[in-house]
Amino acid sequence: MTTTGHISEHIVGFVHLLRSMGIRVGSGQLVDFAHALTYVSLTERETLRDAARCSLITRHEDLPLFEAAFAFYFRPISGFDPAQLAIPVVRIPQRPLRIPRQKPATSPDAGNEDEQESQDEKVGVTLAYSASETLRTRDFGSFSYDEVQQAKTMMRHMQWRPALRRTRRTQHTRQRGRVDLRRVMRESLRFGGETLKLAYRRQRMRRRPLVVLCDISGSMDRYSRMLLQFVHTLADGVGNVESFVFGTRLTRVTRLLRSKDVDDAVALVSKQVLDWSGGTRIGNTIREFNVRWSRRVMSRGPVVLIISDGWDRGDPTLLSKEMARLQRSCHRLIWLNPLLGNARYQPLTQGMQAALPYIDDFMPVHNLLSIEQLGKTLATVGDIKRERKQRLSLPSKSESGRA
Amino acid sequence: MAFAGIDELQGALAMRNYIADRPLATTLFLALKLNKPLLLEGEAGVGKTEIAKTLTTILGTQLIRLQCYEGLDAATAIYEWNYPRQLLQIRLAEAQGTHQTTNIFTREFLIQRPLLHAIDASHNQAPVLLIDELDRADEEFEAFLLELLSDWQITIPELGTIKAKFPPIVIITSNRTREVHDALKRRCLFHWVDYPTLDKELNILAARIPNINATLARQIVVFVQELRRLDLFKIPGVAETIDWANALVALNTTALTLETVDDTLGAILKYQDDLQQVKGEAVKAILARVNNL
Numbered sequence: 183m184t185t186t187g188h189i190s191e192h193i194v195g196f197v198h199l200l201r202s203m204g205i206r207v208g209s210g211q212l213v214d215f216a217h218a219l220t221y222v223s224l225t226e227r228e229t230l231r232d233a234a235r236c237s238l239i240t241r242h243e244d245l246p247l248f249e250a251a252f253a254f255y256f257r258p259i260s261g262f263d264p265a266q267l268a269i270p271v272v273r274i275p276q277r278p279l280r281i282p283r284q285k286p287a288t289s290p291d292a293g294n295e296d297e298q299e300s301q302d303e304k305v306g307v308t309l310a311y312s313a314s315e316t317l318r319t320r321d322f323g324s325f326s327y328d329e330v331q332q333a334k335t336m337m338r339h340m341q342w343r344p345a346l347r348r349t350r351r352t353q354h355t356r357q358r359g360r361v362d363l364r365r366v367m368r369e370s371l372r373f374g375g376e377t378l379k380l381a382y383r384r385q386r387m388r389r390r391p392l393v394v395l396c397d398i399s400g401s402m403d404r405y406s407r408m409l410l411q412f413v414h415t416l417a418d419g420v421g422n423v424e425s426f427v428f429g430t431r432l433t434r435v436t437r438l439l440r441s442k443d444v445d446d447a448v449a450l451v452s453k454q455v456l457d458w459s460g461g462t463r464i465g466n467t468i469r470e471f472n473v474r475w476s477r478r479v480m481s482r483g484p485v486v487l488i489i490s491d492g493w494d495r496g497d498p499t500l501l502s503k504e505m506a507r508l509q510r511s512c513h514r515l516i517w518l519n520p521l522l523g524n525a526r527y528q529p530l531t532q533g534m535q536a537a538l539p540y541i542d543d544f545m546p547v548h549n550l551l552s553i554e555q556l557g558k559t560l561a562t563v564g565d566i567k568r569e570r571k572q573r574l575s576l577p578s579k580s581e582s583g584r585a
Numbered sequence: 586m587a588f589a590g591i592d593e594l595q596g597a598l599a600m601r602n603y604i605a606d607r608p609l610a611t612t613l614f615l616a617l618k619l620n621k622p623l624l625l626e627g628e629a630g631v632g633k634t635e636i637a638k639t640l641t642t643i644l645g646t647q648l649i650r651l652q653c654y655e656g657l658d659a660a661t662a663i664y665e666w667n668y669p670r671q672l673l674q675i676r677l678a679e680a681q682g683t684h685q686t687t688n689i690f691t692r693e694f695l696i697q698r699p700l701l702h703a704i705d706a707s708h709n710q711a712p713v714l715l716i717d718e719l720d721r722a723d724e725e726f727e728a729f730l731l732e733l734l735s736d737w738q739i740t741i742p743e744l745g746t747i748k749a750k751f752p753p754i755v756i757i758t759s760n761r762t763r764e765v766h767d768a769l770k771r772r773c774l775f776h777w778v779d780y781p782t783l784d785k786e787l788n789i790l791a792a793r794i795p796n797i798n799a800t801l802a803r804q805i806v807v808f809v810q811e812l813r814r815l816d817l818f819k820i821p822g823v824a825e826t827i828d829w830a831n832a833l834v835a836l837n838t839t840a841l842t843l844e845t846v847d848d849t850l851g852a853i854l855k856y857q858d859d860l861q862q863v864k865g866e867a868v869k870a871i872l873a874r875v876n877n878l
Contacts, residue, residue: 208771214619221618222591222611229591232611240770242626242761242777350656351723363668364660367689368743370675473818481762482655482723503858507818 189224190216196255197238203251205244211237227256318550321523323404333550334411334444340554342419345563346387347483347513359384390513390563391422391482395471397490398455399429399462405520405548409489410451412553414444424479427455428467434475464494464533465501472507483513485563489547491521494533501533505540509570514563516543518556523548542568588614602792603632603639604785612776613640622734622755624770627778630822632789633758637715640754647712649753651699653722659729663739664701667694690743700729701739704749711751720759727769734772781823783810793827797834804841804875805830809853811871815863821853829853843869 197212215237222229231252239248317329317336325333354362365381394413398406410427417423417439424436433455441447486508494501509515517537521527523546529538538544543559546552588594594617595610605613613636616623625633641648651662671689678687697705703714719727733739737752757773759765781789786806790797809826821829829852838845846868854860 206767210771214621214774217619218615221615228607229611232608233615235608236612236615236774236776240624240767240773240775245777349723350654351658351725364666367666367668367671371689473816477760477762478764481720507858 189219192255193219196234196251199251199255200238200248203247205239205241205247205251207238211240230256318554320550321548322408322520323548325408330408333408336550337412337415337553338444340415340419340557342416342557342560344389344392344420344485344560345565347390348385348565349388351386352383353386355382355384357384358382388482389420389422391424391479391484392416392420392487392560393479393484393512394423394425394487394489395432395467396425396427397429397462397464397488398427399493401462401491401493402520407448409520409547410448411444412547413489414439414447418442424475424484426471426475427451428462428464429455430461430463430466432467432470432475461495462490462493462533463496464490464492464537465496465498465504468504468508469500472504472511476508476511480511485514485516485560486512487516487518489518489520491519492517492529492531492534492537494531494536496533498532498536502536502540505537509540509542513567514542515540516545516556516559517541518545518547520546520548522546523552540570542570588617590614597643598639599792601639601642603635604781604788604792605636606781606785609636609776609778612774616756616774617754619774620752622757622773624757624759624765624773624775625778626759626761626765626775628780628820628822629760630824631778631780632823633778634715634717637713637756637758640756641713644710644713644754646710646754647708648715649699649703649712650715650717652717653719653726655721655723657722657726661698662700662726663698663729664741665696665698666690666743667696670694692744695741695744700733701747703753703755704733704737704739704747706750708751712753714753714755716755716757718760719757719765720762724763724766727766731768731772734769780813780820783807786810786823786826789823790826790830794830794834797830798839801833801839801841802830805833807875808841808846808871811874812853812863815867817854817859817862818856819854819859825853841872841875843872846872 193212193216197207197215200207215234218233218237219230222233224230234252235245235248239245317332320329322333352360354365359382362381362383366377366379369379369381370377394416396406396409396413398410402409413423413425417425417436424434425439426432426434426436435451435455438450438454439447441450505515519529519534522529522544529535529544545556545559547556588597591607591610591614594614595605595607598605598610598613612623615621625636627633637650638648671694674687674689674694695701699714703712716730734755736748738746738748740746755773783806786809787802790802790806791799794802805826809821809829813820829849832849832852833841833845836845836849847864850860850864850868854863
């Protein structure tokens with residue numbers, strides 16, 4: 183311990199340090215920690231650490247930060263190591279998006295036009311719709327800055343109603359269902375125990391959760407920004423959405439996309455994600471998702487959207503194996519490919535060929551119209567899984583292993 | 586039974602064949618002292634549920650277990666009214682002409698489910714309440730727990746509030762198939778149960794299977810620890826190690842060979858892909874390392 187002074191000051195100081203590192207600690211937890219210290223010996227550093235950890239930390243992800251903070255704050259005076267001073271600072275290298283965020287420099291009076299634009303929005307969406315019928319069928323890749331802005335507004339007003347899923351929980355209903363005895367009893371009391379009317383319960387419906395894996399590698403450059411905005415609209419409109427982006431590796435961006443403003447959200451993602459516009463290894467990415475995330479985010483029969491052009495630099499057998507596993511663990515697997523908008527496009531790339539047998543729906547995502555179509559597909563995902571014909575094509579190991 | 590210190594609790598757990606490391610013992614000790622629920626998270630098969638069971642035997646108290654599942658609701662977790670009895674009571678009162686004064690919402694018509702049972706006044710010491718695999722229940726269910734876990738009471742609209750005389754010792758486990766809500770987490774002490782170290786796992790095996798041959802035990806543990814380093818879909822937990830050791834003992838194995846490992850690998854690896862990946866070459870490589878020790 184640093185000093186033998188007031189322990190409560192140290193407790194508060196330590197909690198402040200944790201909070202400054204982004205760990206959420208409630209005041210109730212702080213009190214618990216103080217309370218805990220009355221039961222353990224303060225002279226043992228390890229015990230102090232255990233007590234602090236169990237009362238202040240509630241997330242597994244925060245544990246490494248906690249350990250660093252503890253080592254820093256409660257360092258022995260003699261063995262002070264200045265290198266530890268640097269530990270609690272988490273620096274994220276900033277890398278700008280390749281796609282231009284700003285208006286082209288040719289329009290010097292950017293401020294004025296922004297004002298103009300916000301006024302246009304007020305005028306009404308309906309006007310914008312009729313005026314932009316052509317915009318709906320334009321390829322995202324050929325959008326100008328203004329068109330991006332316009333498309334953004336249009337996407338914001340799209341209705342997202344993913345299909346419902348029957349939950350195991352029940353709710354009161356007027357229609358006939360399972361008899362709700364509790365309610366029947368209570369009602370009957372008003373009439374001296376005579377049952378005049380039956381009350382019912384039925385299974386409640388909930389929106390199906392959505393998991394989005396969006397490719398942001400180099401080959402998707404022209405589409406990435408627009409598609410991220412699309413993912414943001416989804417997350418904003420549907421509620422139960424888990425989003426990930428990938429290039430050579432997978433990053434969860436669910437929390438980053440929670441920001442209400444689409445530009446803020448996309449800026450946050452571009453700051454945190456390190457492999458913008460690099461290569462793609464879809465197989466490894468899906469494997470990482472299956473191993474690290476599927477147990478945490480794939481409950482309750484989700485619909486999985488993979489947004490990628492299928493240019494894969496990795497091993498195709500790995501990709502097909504992991505796609506098969508992914509398909510088995512979700513309700514519906516939809517692959518959205520921006521290239522599919524081109525009439526001459528054929529999914530001949532190695533990656534796409536490896537993945538195709540395990541996809542339930544293969545759809546384009548190159549313009550607003552295709553996004554609307556996706557909305558319709560999501561709304562009609564039925565209660566029953568598609569019939570799938572997965573052939574187990576595991577590489578059979580040679581029997582030479584047993585010698 | 587109250588524990589004077591952390592060491593004493595750790596010792597008592599070891600006596601009952603549960604090997605707890607120091608951080609876990611500290612957390613458990615504080616949960617008992619502060620009378621707070623303990624939230625245990627960790628991969629499947631690292632001994633989360635076992636802690637509650639062992640604690641129960643040490644304290645010589647009752648274990649009340651609530652296994653969570655999707656759709657778990659108040660009627661199955663907290664309480665339900667005994668409708669047939671209520672109906673009969675009404676009919677009876679009618680026959681006697683006293684139905685104006687009958688109250689059918691009293692304790693005698695209440696069916697206790699695990700959570701209500703845990704705070705029932707009939708206990709003469711605090712029971713252990715195990716809420717197992719909370720992540721399997723849906724989010725709505727967590728709301729039911731909030732009142733219970735912070736005030737040790739349950740409110741029944743028709744009856745009033747029931748408060749525990751001896752607040753139960755609550756242990757909640759989660760496999761993290763989804764994130765448990767912050768409101769609930771904040772009411773608990775938190776501990777992440779990790780895969781054990783080599784020495785700890787050896788101790789666990791020795792405690793659980795006393796008649797195991799020491800060399801075999803060592804081989805098994807080193808083998809499993811090596812397996813955990815591979816890139817597998819499901820890494821084997823301690824439960825799997827114990828199962829496997831039991832299987833090998835049952836087969837009168839004295840030392841691991843390629844043959845015995847390949848034949849019994851199903852006890853530790855439960856996915857076809859993982860089995861395919863490990864069988865043969867990988868097993869050979871690990872065995873070479875095991876035998877070098």
